[in-house]
Amino acid sequence: MAPVDDPADRIDPQFRALPLTALADAALGRARELGASHADLRVERIVSQSIDLRDGRVTGIGDSTTVGLAVRVVVDGVWGFASHVELTPRRAAATAERAVEVARTLAPVAVERVERADEPLHAGAVWVSDYGVDPLLVPTREKVELLVERSQRLLAGDGVDHVHAGVEQVRECKFYADLSGTTTVQQRVRISPTITATAVDRAAGGFESMASLAPPAGRGWEYVTGEGWDWDGELREIPELLAEKTKAPTVTAGPTDLVIDPTNLWLTIHESVGHATEYDRAIGYEAAYAGTSFATPDKLGTLRYGSEHMHVTGDRTVPHGLSTIGYDDDGVATTEWDLVRDGVLVGYQLDRTFAPRLGLERSNGCAFADSPHHVPLQRMANVSLRPDPARDTTTEELIAGVERGIYVVGDKSWSIDMQRYNFQFTGQRFFRIEDGRLAGQLRDVAYQATTTDFWGAMDAVGGSSTWRLGGAMNCGKAQPGQAAPVSHGCPAARFRGISVLNTQEEGQ
Amino acid sequence: MTDAGVAARRWRAQDVVEGALAAATRLHGCAVLVRETSEAVLRWANSTMTTNGHTTSGRVTVVAFVAVEGGVAAGVASSSAAVTAAGQLAELVAAAEAAARDAGPAEDAAPLPESAGDDRGWDEAGAETSIGVFGPLATGLSEVLAGPQRQSGFASHELTTTWLGTSTGLRRRWVQPTGSIELNAKTPDLAGSAWTGASTADFTDVDVVALAAEAARRLEWGRRKVALPPGRYETVLPPSAVADLMVYLAWSMEGRPAQEGRSALAGPDGPRTGERLTDLPLTLASDPAAPGLEYEPFLTASRSGEGISVFDNGAPTRRVEWIKQGVIGELAYSRAEAAEFGTAFTPGGDNLLLTGGSSATTADLVAGTGRGLLLTCLWYIRPVDPATLLLTGLTRDGVYLVEGGEVVGEVDHNFRFNHSPLDVLRRTPEVGATERTLPREWKDWFTRTAMPPVRVPDLNMSSVSLGR
Secondary structure, three states, rough: OOOOOHHHOOOOOHOOOOHHHHHHHHHHHHHHHOOOOOEEEEEEEEEEEEEEOOEEEEEEEEEEEEEEEEEEEEEOOOOEEEOOOOHHHHHHHHHHHHHHHHHHHHHHHOOOOOOOOOOOOOOOEEEEEEOOHHHHOOHHHHHEEEEEEHHHHHHHHOOOOEEEEEEEEEEEEEEEEOOOEEEEEHHHHHHEEEEEEEEEOOOOOOOEEEEEOOOOOOOOOOHOOOOOOOHHHHHHHHHHHHHHHOOEOOOOOOOEEEEEEEEHHHHHHHHHOOOOEEEOOOOOOOOOOOOOOOOOHOOOOEOHHHOOOOEEEEOOOOOOOOOOOOOOOOOOEEEEEEEEEEEEEEEOOOOOHHHHHHOOOOOOEEEEEEOHHHHEEEEOOEEOOOOOOOOOOOOOHHHOOEEEEEEEEEEEEEEOOOOOOEEEEEEEEEEEOOOEEEEEEEEEEEEEEEEEHHHOOOOOOOOOHHEEEEEEEEEEEOOOOOEEEEEEOOOOOEEEEEEEHHHHOOOO | OOOOOOOOOOOOOHHHHHHHHOOOOOEEEEEEEEEEEEEEEEEEEEOOOOOOEEEEEEEEEEEEEEEOOOEEEEEEEEEEEOOOOHHHHHHHHHHHHHHHHHHHOOOOOOOOOOOOOOOOOOOOOOOOHHHHHHHHHHHHHHHHHOOOOEEEEEEEEEEEEEEEEEEOOOOEEEEEEEEEEEEEEEEOOOOOEEEEEEOOOOOOOOOOHHHHHHHHHHHHHHHOOOOOOOOOEEEEEOOOHHHHHHHHHHHHHHHHHHHHOOOOOOOOEEEEEOEEOOOOOOOOOOOOOOOOOOOEOOOOOOEOOOOEEEHOOOOOOEEEEEEEEOEOOEEEHHHHHHHHHHHEEEOOOOOEEEOOOOOOHHHHHHHOOOOEEEEEEEEEEEEEEOOOOOEEEEEEEEOOOOOOOOEEEOOOOOOEEEEEEEOOOOOOOOEOOOOEEEEOOOOOOOOOOEEEEEEEEEEEEEEEEEEO
16 A cells, blocks of 8 residues: 555545546436446546657657546346446436446346445545656656657667667546445556667668566656666666677577576466466356466366465555555455465455355455446456565576576567467577576577466576566456556566477478 | 536537637647547357447547647647537647647658548538347347357447548548457367357348357367377468458558568568569458448548558548569558658558459368368467567467368367468468458457468467367
């Protein structure tokens, strides 16, 4: 939770000025009159800005605002949902009527009846995420000047031909009220700065790029100016690393020991553990689109997901996490829980509808809708791998335990099947390990595995000093599609005998 | 926005355009884009309806063009809020103007396109769909859901009305219909899974029972399972799979990266336009007038990027042949990029057609296969090596073994492939008849495709996926 004196003072004044209580009274009152056993109202105002530069020149600045209200009801055990862009009590009541109408229309074809887990009342709760400077209050010119200067700095590096830079910033304000009496007002801020250098080899007809390893984060503008990331240090390194990469030898394909940096491993966790432990997927609700999961509920408590070093948690509470929030879109106070313990599947990500189906009394707070015009779904928490609890093993020590292998740094390309078995990832930087030491970069590397084989091959995890949050702004799910921000924390970790591909050979 | 009781009257889209342009008269120029989307959706899983609904949403986008030292700058501001007062538009214009001033002179600056005459539909209201558009499906879908297989699927119909007005007097309106349906059928033991889908403008041409029957036929093929190792296989790609590969290829055909050497379409001496990919007379094109697959006859852009510019709002779109008779043809250039590189303005397209094959159907290609694979569709396609356009991804919902011209069983797993769409075109010995199809992977962004089935002699199935 954000350690601020009065979080309400930080909430966007334009959002606070909305008639939130009047909207809630109108919508919830009308829903109750029409027979809803449950009703909730969300009012949202999402403000974002993106700035993009190519070779030190701005190619686009876009400001966007999304506002609206959404009413969700349960009538005779059936969901109904409706939304609107007009934020007036009259429209809120009318939207509640539409939501009830949807529920009544669908009742004849709805086989299942909605049951919701209980949740304590949270009346008048206010929550604000942990950030320093709201990036949307920083003058745009200041932001542009910083990105131009950094682009020019990279362009001045030997061998750098092109630089793409940008920053996406979001302020999300959310009001929630339901018939039980819970009301919450929340604001969270997130930011995604990016910068990539490209070297072109005209003679050979190829090119190579290298991106910053900085992940998107639930932080403010201070992240871009240096709190939480060493931009100056990384920008100094990138030209030399890129030049080395362009001349690096191509990898030899085959089973290989890997030490994977958190800047790469977060994405492997996201795809192979995060999505696989979404309960709605596991019971078929995404079967036609995002897919299902090999980790089905019948295996809960018995599925050997990985080695004994594998302890994975779900949380929506870690500071600066992109999925972090005080209360979810079901009005549930967020928490942390185990998904994989000692290498065994022990939990799922849930909302209030799915918790009872798993036999649990409480939801773990994973309901989220990406806009006021979308219905809340079970979305991903910050799913994170715990560091070694016994010893603060360093990345160097993990590498020292490899005779011949590869140290993988930074994410790039990813792909996984619809049941989350088979995946293939590339990265930004691959360093050859020889006799326990780094021995220069390699290129054309991808690693490929089956999820349980991969996690079963993890023979060591780094200590807490290697643990770092990675993440994405736009994890996709559902039809119509919704995008959710999510972080994943992990230490460096070591894996034995993972299949490494040579991407040049794969393409021949 | 903050009135406590009475709903303020929401402005008509045309009035929003005129109001924003009136608030922008002090600027060098302005483009105002209003989009209203009416969408109806049906979703089902585990043979029961899940989330269904009808939503109406809108967005106003203002592109401000401002004279600054060194040229003209552009800035964009947009809002989904219902417009009920002139002050909202003034705020939006001011935000766009501020963004422009902060951006500085734009590299892609160009005079705004002039009006080419009145758009006769300009004054009409936005088009609306409703849940009733699925009426023709209702009976059939009920039958399908009551059947023995575990059914999941999604049907979506969207009507997006666009109004574009610019300070040069241009006024254009367009209604874009977008529809699709897909069915996933699984055997009760979940060991078999099949998929069918269709792209449509209005659902009058969708036969859900026939789609379900095709899925059921494929599940029948799955009664005999065979195991195959990874390797390179002769493979018949059905139109949906071809569409997913060709869409990614089309997205990679921006001119600037090819000019600057950072694209698979770049050669040592510049873009590889004119290079022959195949001796087959294949043409990959986008065409706003393609019957049944029409898209906006004028360009709209809410942000600039490679191959697209906000300065081009209102410029006419046209047929673009990315590959012409087997030879790499045009690449995407904004008007400013076209001037910079001495080539023609080439707008991207919102449909994609691959033509030039024979009259053979997918079944005909199967009949001509000695031993090989027939796929259903592709999934989770991502770039591996942008220098060669090597893509990875997976087969999904059915890989069938063909022997002696007939399907003899289903491979009891899926494959991960690593292959470039450029190599698909380079190596294919046989391409069939073009038909409208739905790209499984990219349908959220791109539904208007017409593709043929394609035979690939050596698709690289890199590993086995246990996913079904």
